[in-house]
Amino acid sequence: MFLKSAENVLDILFLWEKEKAEELGLNEISQLTGINKSTVYKILQSLKNRNVIEQNESTKKYKLGVGLIQLSSHVLKNLDLREIAHPLLKQLAYMCENTVTLGIKSGKNLIFIDRIDGRDNVRFFCDIGKVTPFNGGAAAKALLAHLKEDEIKEIIDDMEHQKFTHKTKDRDEIIKEIEIIRRDGYSISDEEVDIGVLAIGAPIFDYTGAAIGGVAIAGIKQTFTQESFRINKKLLLEYSSMISKRMGYFENK
Missing domain, CATH: 1.10.10.10 (Winged helix-like DNA-binding domain superfamily/Winged helix DNA-binding domain)
Incomplete structure (x- = not known):
């Protein structure tokens, strides 16, 4: 029926x-x-x-009616982001030898729209098409922290706490972490979605300065030494910045 x-x-x-x-x-x-x-x-x-x-x-x-225009423009915008980001995500995955993911806002959640597997090809939670709440990982938290204040409030107020592991952040912890993510420019997910997995996330912005996506590097926690974390973070920030610039974003705009 x-x-x-x-x-x-x-x-x-x-x-x-x-x-x-x-x-x-x-x-x-x-x-x-x-x-x-x-x-x-x-x-x-x-x-x-x-x-x-x-x-x-x-x-x-x-x-x-105009509702179809709104739907189509949303789809086209997101398809453009994936198309523009994909070659850079492949380069990033090759250089960091870890899995790289890309997610966008979908209602009050994040949906993964691209994924490039790393050297170890470890299967994580974040498959393409997977929907996760905004406390669900590095890409989600990086995007959440850079949304407009009213969007953040709406998401936080309605957030249904999904606990992936015993380290998953709850609502109050996410609120506290937002300022840290903004200050540092990146987020960290330390076994918050998958036990044994560490991820670093960064936001992507468009030509209006709005945060439109989150990109993350994820790998086996044991392989993240202090030096490899530093290198991966540097690569992530460089490539997320490149993707933002290709979306028309200029920091001093």
Whole structure:
């Protein structure tokens, strides 16, 4: 039933493109899709409430709305980030010999959109497509710390504490850590998501100066000597800065 309902919504949304029409009436949509008029009406009202569909008050016909533009611009922005960052992430993974991940904000969580495995090819939590709360690792914390204050407050207020290990930070600890991350320019996740794994994270900014992503280097904790940590941190900050610059960010802007 759920799958059929989803197919009905998609059939309706793609109808304007299929028919090359600017506006379509309720009866037209029902006839062209084969979906009964009552169901079409309910779907249109739901889409209209989300600005995905608009209704012409004069003709009472429907057309695609600005909500689709908002969705598409969000997708395009994130795809551009991954496309621009990927070659640099590959270089970074090669140079640091550890796994490198890239995540973006998805609602009140972080979702990983890219991952380059390191020398040891160790399987961590952060696979592509994985969603994690903002207390879930270095990339998430680096991004969280550099979001706008109202965004941070909203995320923190609604944060459901997911404890990955006994070292996972709770809400109060995350709040305290935000200022440290801002001061240092990077975050650390010390076995907070996977036991035996250490990660360093840094934010990525766009042309407006807004934080749009978090990149992290993760590896087996035992391999992170004081010197290797220093080198990895230096590489991470250099490459996250390069990605930000390619996204149009200038620090003195």
